[in-house]
Amino acid sequence: MAGRPFWAGHLRLSLVTCAVSMIPTRTEAERIRFHMMNRQTGNRVFVQYVDAVTSTPVDDGDLVKGYPCGDDQYVVLEDDELDAIALESTRTIDIECFVDREAIGWVWYDTPHYLLPDDEIGTEAFTVIRDAMRHTGTVGIARLVLYRREHAVLLEPRDNGIVVWTLRYGVDMRDPAESLPAGDIPAPNRQDVAQLGKVMAGLTRPWNAAMVHDPVQARLKGIIDARRRSRRSRPVRRSEPPAEEKIVNIMDTLRASLKSSDRNGS
Numbered sequence: 001m002a003g004r005p006f007w008a009g010h011l012r013l014s015l016v017t018c019a020v021s022m023i024p025t026r027t028e029a030e031r032i033r034f035h036m037m038n039r040q041t042g043n044r045v046f047v048q049y050v051d052a053v054t055s056t057p058v059d060d061g062d063l064v065k066g067y068p069c070g071d072d073q074y075v076v077l078e079d080d081e082l083d084a085i086a087l088e089s090t091r092t093i094d095i096e097c098f099v100d101r102e103a104i105g106w107v108w109y110d111t112p113h114y115l116l117p118d119d120e121i122g123t124e125a126f127t128v129i130r131d132a133m134r135h136t137g138t139v140g141i142a143r144l145v146l147y148r149r150e151h152a153v154l155l156e157p158r159d160n161g162i163v164v165w166t167l168r169y170g171v172d173m174r175d176p177a178e179s180l181p182a183g184d185i186p187a188p189n190r191q192d193v194a195q196l197g198k199v200m201a202g203l204t205r206p207w208n209a210a211m212v213h214d215p216v217q218a219r220l221k222g223i224i225d226a227r228r229r230s231r232r233s234r235p236v237r238r239s240e241p242p243a244e245e246k247i248v249n250i251m252d253t254l255r256a257s258l259k260s261s262d263r264n265g266s
Contacts, residue, residue, distance in 0.1 A: 011095075013140075099138060101139050212264040
Protein backbone atom coordinates (compact mmCIF):
# COMPACT_ATOMS: atom_id res chain seq x y z
CA MET A 1 0.00 0.00 0.00
CA ALA A 2 1.40 3.40 -1.01
CA GLY A 3 2.15 5.82 1.79
CA ARG A 4 0.16 8.98 2.31
CA PRO A 5 1.88 12.25 1.32
CA PHE A 6 2.98 14.29 4.32
CA TRP A 7 4.15 17.27 2.24
CA ALA A 8 2.79 18.92 -0.90
CA GLY A 9 4.16 21.87 -2.80
CA HIS A 10 6.11 22.69 -5.97
CA LEU A 11 9.39 21.71 -7.58
CA ARG A 12 11.02 24.59 -9.43
CA LEU A 13 13.99 24.78 -11.77
CA SER A 14 14.48 28.17 -13.40
CA LEU A 15 11.16 28.86 -15.18
CA VAL A 16 9.94 25.26 -14.95
CA THR A 17 7.55 24.56 -12.06
CA CYS A 18 5.39 21.54 -11.27
CA ALA A 19 3.21 20.39 -8.39
CA VAL A 20 4.73 17.58 -6.31
CA SER A 21 4.08 15.61 -3.14
CA MET A 22 6.44 13.81 -0.81
CA ILE A 23 6.17 10.46 0.96
CA PRO A 24 8.62 9.15 3.57
CA THR A 25 10.54 6.09 2.39
CA ARG A 26 10.34 4.71 5.91
CA THR A 27 7.26 3.55 7.78
CA GLU A 28 6.85 2.50 11.39
CA ALA A 29 3.27 1.32 11.00
CA GLU A 30 4.23 -2.23 11.96
CA ARG A 31 6.58 -1.17 14.77
CA ILE A 32 5.49 -2.20 18.27
CA ARG A 33 4.96 0.81 20.53
CA PHE A 34 4.50 0.88 24.28
CA HIS A 35 2.74 3.24 26.69
CA MET A 36 4.31 4.01 30.06
CA MET A 37 2.16 2.62 32.85
CA ASN A 38 1.82 2.92 36.61
CA ARG A 39 2.63 -0.55 37.92
CA GLN A 40 0.50 0.01 41.05
CA THR A 41 -2.72 1.17 39.37
CA GLY A 42 -2.38 -0.15 35.82
CA ASN A 43 -3.15 3.36 34.50
CA ARG A 44 -1.24 5.20 31.79
CA VAL A 45 1.06 8.05 32.86
CA PHE A 46 1.95 11.21 30.96
CA VAL A 47 4.95 13.52 30.82
CA GLN A 48 4.66 17.11 31.96
CA TYR A 49 7.17 19.96 32.07
CA VAL A 50 7.91 21.17 35.60
CA ASP A 51 9.69 24.36 36.67
CA ALA A 52 13.16 23.36 37.84
CA VAL A 53 13.09 25.84 40.75
CA THR A 54 9.46 26.04 41.91
CA SER A 55 8.55 22.42 40.94
CA THR A 56 5.20 23.67 39.60
CA PRO A 57 3.79 22.36 36.28
CA VAL A 58 4.27 24.62 33.23
CA ASP A 59 1.51 25.12 30.65
CA ASP A 60 2.40 24.56 27.00
CA GLY A 61 1.69 28.21 26.24
CA ASP A 62 4.38 29.30 28.70
CA LEU A 63 7.14 27.19 27.14
CA VAL A 64 9.88 29.08 25.28
CA LYS A 65 13.33 28.13 23.98
CA GLY A 66 16.38 29.35 25.86
CA TYR A 67 20.06 29.27 24.89
CA PRO A 68 22.42 28.87 27.89
CA CYS A 69 25.05 31.62 28.09
CA GLY A 70 26.34 31.27 31.65
CA ASP A 71 25.36 30.07 35.09
CA ASP A 72 21.56 30.23 35.18
CA GLN A 73 21.65 32.76 32.34
CA TYR A 74 19.69 32.22 29.12
CA VAL A 75 18.89 34.06 25.91
CA VAL A 76 15.16 33.45 25.37
CA LEU A 77 13.76 33.27 21.83
CA GLU A 78 10.07 33.33 20.95
CA ASP A 79 8.54 31.16 18.21
CA ASP A 80 7.88 34.14 15.94
CA GLU A 81 11.57 35.09 16.12
CA LEU A 82 12.57 31.58 15.09
CA ASP A 83 9.99 31.55 12.30
CA ALA A 84 11.35 34.84 10.95
CA ILE A 85 14.75 33.36 10.12
CA ALA A 86 13.30 30.34 8.29
CA LEU A 87 12.86 30.14 4.53
CA GLU A 88 10.25 32.45 3.05
CA SER A 89 8.52 29.51 1.44
CA THR A 90 8.24 26.10 3.00
CA ARG A 91 6.28 24.71 0.06
CA THR A 92 8.72 25.14 -2.83
CA ILE A 93 11.77 23.03 -3.63
CA ASP A 94 13.83 25.55 -5.58
CA ILE A 95 16.82 23.76 -7.11
CA GLU A 96 19.81 26.08 -6.64
CA CYS A 97 22.54 24.08 -8.41
CA PHE A 98 23.62 20.65 -9.62
CA VAL A 99 26.67 18.63 -8.59
CA ASP A 100 28.22 15.41 -9.80
CA ARG A 101 26.36 12.45 -8.33
CA GLU A 102 29.55 10.80 -7.07
CA ALA A 103 30.94 13.96 -5.46
CA ILE A 104 28.84 13.71 -2.27
CA GLY A 105 30.00 11.02 0.16
CA TRP A 106 27.53 8.70 1.83
CA VAL A 107 28.19 10.26 5.26
CA TRP A 108 26.27 13.38 4.23
CA TYR A 109 23.06 11.51 3.39
CA ASP A 110 20.47 11.62 6.18
CA THR A 111 16.76 10.85 5.60
CA PRO A 112 15.24 9.85 2.23
CA HIS A 113 11.78 10.73 0.92
CA TYR A 114 9.97 9.85 -2.32
CA LEU A 115 9.03 12.84 -4.49
CA LEU A 116 6.20 12.33 -6.99
CA PRO A 117 4.30 14.52 -9.46
CA ASP A 118 1.03 15.67 -7.91
CA ASP A 119 -1.07 16.28 -11.02
CA GLU A 120 -1.18 15.35 -14.68
CA ILE A 121 -0.28 18.86 -15.85
CA GLY A 122 3.05 18.86 -14.00
CA THR A 123 4.03 15.27 -14.82
CA GLU A 124 5.84 16.21 -18.04
CA ALA A 125 7.92 18.91 -16.34
CA PHE A 126 8.71 16.52 -13.49
CA THR A 127 9.93 13.78 -15.83
CA VAL A 128 12.06 16.25 -17.82
CA ILE A 129 13.85 17.40 -14.64
CA ARG A 130 14.28 13.79 -13.47
CA ASP A 131 15.63 12.46 -16.74
CA ALA A 132 17.91 15.46 -17.29
CA MET A 133 19.62 14.71 -13.95
CA ARG A 134 19.87 11.04 -14.89
CA HIS A 135 21.33 11.89 -18.33
CA THR A 136 23.96 14.26 -16.91
CA GLY A 137 24.84 12.10 -13.89
CA THR A 138 24.05 14.94 -11.51
CA VAL A 139 21.90 15.54 -8.46
CA GLY A 140 20.13 18.74 -7.52
CA ILE A 141 20.80 20.76 -4.36
CA ALA A 142 18.04 22.83 -2.76
CA ARG A 143 16.84 24.04 0.62
CA LEU A 144 13.58 23.10 2.26
CA VAL A 145 11.81 23.34 5.62
CA LEU A 146 10.95 19.86 6.89
CA TYR A 147 10.08 18.81 10.41
CA ARG A 148 10.02 22.50 11.43
CA ARG A 149 13.67 23.00 10.49
CA GLU A 150 15.46 24.19 7.38
CA HIS A 151 17.50 21.53 5.59
CA ALA A 152 19.81 21.36 2.63
CA VAL A 153 18.35 18.62 0.45
CA LEU A 154 19.63 16.52 -2.43
CA LEU A 155 17.37 15.42 -5.30
CA GLU A 156 18.33 12.13 -6.93
CA PRO A 157 16.46 10.42 -9.82
CA ARG A 158 15.23 6.97 -8.82
CA ASP A 159 13.09 4.73 -11.04
CA ASN A 160 9.99 6.73 -12.06
CA GLY A 161 10.38 9.30 -9.31
CA ILE A 162 12.94 11.36 -7.43
CA VAL A 163 14.36 10.71 -3.98
CA VAL A 164 14.80 13.79 -1.78
CA TRP A 165 17.56 13.26 0.78
CA THR A 166 17.95 15.64 3.70
CA LEU A 167 21.66 16.28 4.15
CA ARG A 168 23.44 16.36 7.47
CA TYR A 169 24.69 19.71 8.71
CA GLY A 170 28.40 20.39 8.53
CA VAL A 171 28.55 21.25 12.24
CA ASP A 172 27.24 17.75 13.03
CA MET A 173 29.98 15.94 11.12
CA ARG A 174 33.24 14.74 12.66
CA ASP A 175 36.50 15.31 10.79
CA PRO A 176 37.56 11.90 9.40
CA ALA A 177 41.17 12.75 10.25
CA GLU A 178 40.19 12.83 13.95
CA SER A 179 38.34 9.50 13.89
CA LEU A 180 39.96 7.18 11.36
CA PRO A 181 43.32 5.45 12.00
CA ALA A 182 46.23 7.85 11.68
CA GLY A 183 49.53 7.20 9.91
CA ASP A 184 50.43 4.50 7.45
CA ILE A 185 48.85 1.12 8.04
CA PRO A 186 50.91 -1.87 6.85
CA ALA A 187 49.40 -3.56 3.82
CA PRO A 188 48.09 -7.08 4.49
CA ASN A 189 49.63 -10.16 2.93
CA ARG A 190 48.24 -10.58 -0.59
CA GLN A 191 47.83 -14.33 -0.14
CA ASP A 192 45.78 -13.77 3.02
CA VAL A 193 43.56 -11.31 1.13
CA ALA A 194 43.07 -13.79 -1.71
CA GLN A 195 42.24 -16.60 0.71
CA LEU A 196 39.70 -14.51 2.58
CA GLY A 197 38.25 -13.49 -0.77
CA LYS A 198 37.50 -17.17 -1.48
CA VAL A 199 35.62 -17.47 1.81
CA MET A 200 33.68 -14.27 1.07
CA ALA A 201 32.77 -15.54 -2.41
CA GLY A 202 31.24 -18.64 -0.84
CA LEU A 203 29.15 -16.45 1.49
CA THR A 204 28.00 -13.99 -1.18
CA ARG A 205 24.24 -13.94 -1.73
CA PRO A 206 21.81 -11.76 -3.70
CA TRP A 207 20.50 -8.86 -1.65
CA ASN A 208 17.24 -9.56 0.13
CA ALA A 209 15.32 -7.32 2.54
CA ALA A 210 15.05 -10.27 4.93
CA MET A 211 18.76 -9.77 5.66
CA VAL A 212 17.87 -6.70 7.75
CA HIS A 213 14.82 -8.04 9.59
CA ASP A 214 14.36 -7.10 13.23
CA PRO A 215 14.48 -10.26 15.42
CA VAL A 216 13.61 -8.31 18.57
CA GLN A 217 10.36 -7.15 16.96
CA ALA A 218 9.38 -10.76 16.23
CA ARG A 219 10.19 -11.84 19.80
CA LEU A 220 8.14 -8.97 21.24
CA LYS A 221 5.15 -9.97 19.12
CA GLY A 222 5.49 -13.52 20.39
CA ILE A 223 5.50 -12.38 24.03
CA ILE A 224 2.51 -10.06 23.51
CA ASP A 225 0.50 -12.74 21.69
CA ALA A 226 1.22 -15.23 24.47
CA ARG A 227 0.09 -12.74 27.13
CA ARG A 228 -3.12 -12.05 25.24
CA ARG A 229 -3.90 -15.74 25.08
CA SER A 230 -3.16 -16.34 28.74
CA ARG A 231 -5.06 -13.21 29.82
CA ARG A 232 -2.54 -12.48 32.51
CA SER A 233 0.66 -10.48 32.75
CA ARG A 234 3.73 -12.03 34.19
CA PRO A 235 7.23 -10.59 34.27
CA VAL A 236 9.51 -12.03 31.61
CA ARG A 237 12.59 -13.71 33.02
CA ARG A 238 15.81 -12.30 31.70
CA SER A 239 17.78 -14.73 29.64
CA GLU A 240 21.23 -15.58 30.85
CA PRO A 241 23.97 -13.49 29.21
CA PRO A 242 25.85 -15.40 26.51
CA ALA A 243 29.08 -17.02 27.58
CA GLU A 244 32.12 -14.96 26.78
CA GLU A 245 33.59 -16.07 23.49
CA LYS A 246 37.24 -16.90 23.14
CA ILE A 247 39.00 -14.37 20.92
CA VAL A 248 40.86 -16.07 18.08
CA ASN A 249 43.10 -14.84 15.32
CA ILE A 250 40.98 -14.69 12.18
CA MET A 251 43.87 -15.35 9.79
CA ASP A 252 45.08 -18.41 11.75
CA THR A 253 41.55 -19.81 11.70
CA LEU A 254 41.18 -19.03 7.99
CA ARG A 255 44.46 -20.74 7.08
CA ALA A 256 43.52 -23.83 9.11
CA SER A 257 40.11 -23.96 7.45
CA LEU A 258 41.56 -23.72 3.95
CA LYS A 259 44.19 -26.38 4.68
CA SER A 260 41.46 -28.73 5.90
CA SER A 261 39.44 -28.07 2.74
CA ASP A 262 42.51 -28.78 0.56
CA ARG A 263 43.13 -32.10 2.32
CA ASN A 264 39.51 -33.19 2.01
CA GLY A 265 39.40 -32.21 -1.61
CA SER A 266 42.61 -34.03 -2.57
